[in-house]
Amino acid sequence: MKGFAPLLRKEIREQIRTYKLVIVGSVFLLFGISTPLTLKYLPELLKFAGDEQMVIQIPPPTAVQSLAEYAGTIGQIGVLVTVLIAMGCVANELRSGTAVMILSKPVSRSAFVSAKLIAMSFTFLVSMAAASLFCFGYTVWLIEDTAVLPFVGLNLLLGLFLVFCLAVTLFFSSLFKNSLAAGGIAIAALIGQAAISAIPIIGKYMPGKLLSWGTDLLSGSGENYWWALAITVIVIVLCVYFSQRFLKNRDM
């Protein structure tokens, strides 16, 4: 991991200076704030939009419903954002030639790759923490009080799932010089794993189960998916390992 510290500092500066942190933070904050607001004011919004004679019965929103909807949005749109941000992280450097400039210095490929994953994870985890804080605050303020610990657990699982998505995209970004190809195949792989997660027997071992587990924590029901968690961590490590192996073996 030679050269890791300066590379990580550079990657984090890049996240800030190229506005990636601001963009991801804004998108996540939008979901964090809009979910409880929409749930709370949906009946009023419908009154403005609809006919006065029309009667729509909407049950009053619950805190669990608000937090679960927020998690669902992050689990879908958030995943798409991870792919968009990570698909060019190595591919663009290979194509532009900056990878050659940096890797001609005494830095290891594993430091090069893992610094990228950690910096991107930093962006997403900070954005998610801010968004979750706002979501929880607005939910408690506008809807009802609820326990904080299950929501913390949900966020930890959601955060790990996003890091998994980043790692998968980074892996494909190391394989291709074309970021669109890397992004396309990463999306296909993530959709594939989501589809497998729905299969009863093997689904419980898939990273996608972390999302269901997190939502179940809110309602206090359902089962734990420790195997899915362990496999997610293993896949993240393998993605980093194979990314640096590909970089080591490829002619630049």
Added chain:
Amino acid sequence: MTAISTQGLSKYYGTIKALDDLNLEIPDNAVFGFLGPNGAGKTTTIKLLTGFARPTSGKAQVAGEKIGDNNLALQSKIGLLPDVPAFYNWMSSREFMRFVGEVHHLPGSEIRNRTEELLELVELKKSGNRRIGGYSRGMRQRLGIAQALINRPKVLFMDEPTSALDPIGRREVLNLILRLRENTTIFMSSHILSDVERVCDMVGIIDKGKLVTVSSVEALQKKYAHSIFEMEFIENPGLFVESLKQITWLAEPAIVIVNGTPVIRVRAVDVNYARKELPRVISDSGLTLTRYELSLPSIEDIFVEILTNRDRQ
């Protein structure tokens, strides 16, 4: 001491021989010019010697490090200027230099000193805080040179170092190369043969992946020296040319006009004999000699001659 040595270094892409059995010995502090047409194998050689490609066969040592064994040790001893240096456009050149210094694990005070010293050297000190995204190609090339030097490399690889520069920039880079040779071995590939002639003391010519010749510039010029003598006189040399036509060890004497001045050009059938005897013939003519030389070929002449001969074969 040898800075770069290769034994049977080869690189194949499928059936294509990008580099075939390269054997090179480049001594310390030499400026080595690597010449060849496009696709000859110059960039492949630089990639192999800097650890960016794996050889199909053969081995090489650069600055005492075997390539392929521990590239990190190799990379701490070399500098690389790629043909198109690329940077993070959001950084300033000062930030980039500091980042490169950190990556080389230099102490903070040395990073600061080297950054300022090298930015001064490549005349980017004033624009050191501007974003690299706004730099011209020439400025990027100069920054590429500066970043390659931050670790005081033992061997510096430069792929077409002057190709993007204007004439003044080119002259500055060539002067810089001449200064660097005191402490650094330089391996440069170039298409600009006059640049190679000016700064290199050794050249290698490669064609279709095969090293055609490697030699010092002087030895190469001697080897490929044309047996052409040129003479200039104050007086009209018309009658003298006629007398040269009678000499059996000379051939094709003729008057050519160079910069408005009549110059006698004559080819020696036996160049060593002509070297001894021609001055006596000139002296006997009674003309006033102003210039007399055995014309040496330029690197460009040699390059073209070698490659043309290979094509004929």
